[in-house]
Amino acid sequence: MGVKTIVQQQYRNIVDSAAASAAGLKAPPEGWLRTVRSALGMSGADVAKKMGVTRARVPAAERAELAGGVTLKSMQAAAEAMGCRFVYAIVPASGHVEDIITAQARKKAMAIVGTASTHMALENQKLPDDKIDQEVERLTREIAQEMPPNFWNDQ
Incomplete structure (x- = not known):
């Protein structure tokens, strides 16, 4: 087995592991930002203050998430403001x-x-x-x- 094959197998293992971890994980109907904020009992104003942005930015980001237009940077900043970490992955639909x-x-x-x-x-x-x-x-x-x-x- 060559180095290229070994490296490719390592990449496959990483992706397959992520797929296994994400199996069954679906975004909540209201989106992750609003769901986590609600679970924490935080208002939009609370999150905005921790992010250092205007109040209007939080519901705008929540709407953008649902529409598929939110940036990774915004998701990360909002997650950190709520004491969370933002995770994303691209995984095979079949899991492998x-x-x-x-x-x-x-x-x-x-x-x-x-x-x-x-x-x-x-x-x-x-x-x-x-x-x-x-x-x-x-x-x-x-x-x-x-x-x-x-x-x-x-x-």
């Missing part, structure tokens, strides 16, 4: 990096096998479906392992 890689490899394998099957069918040499499935699985494993330079290209 390997699932995304396998799905991409399968897509590429199916394209390769599909092209070959079409040519073989034109020559009346079509493979049975179980052989096609076996070849797709074999190619999927091979492509996922090698991750060629064009791996993420969908062409």
Whole structure:
């Protein structure tokens, strides 16, 4: 196993660990800023004072969070003002990096096998479906392992 492979596996472990920690975690309907502020019993004015901003900035940040327009810097500042820490992550929907890689490899394998099957069918040499499935699985494993330079290209 090369250094690149070891480093990539370390990155995968970090992402998979974050995904496991975030499993089932969903933003509350009112957003994190308002929910945490309410849980602490803090008013918007209390948070604004600790942040050193105007009162209007707190509800504006809460609305921006719900609309997806809040900045990371604002979230961090508000979290710190409430005695919290702001955490964000990008995690695989499935929970594992390997699932995304396998799905991409399968897509590429199916394209390769599909092209070959079409040519073989034109020559009346079509493979049975179980052989096609076996070849797709074999190619999927091979492509996922090698991750060629064009791996993420969908062409």
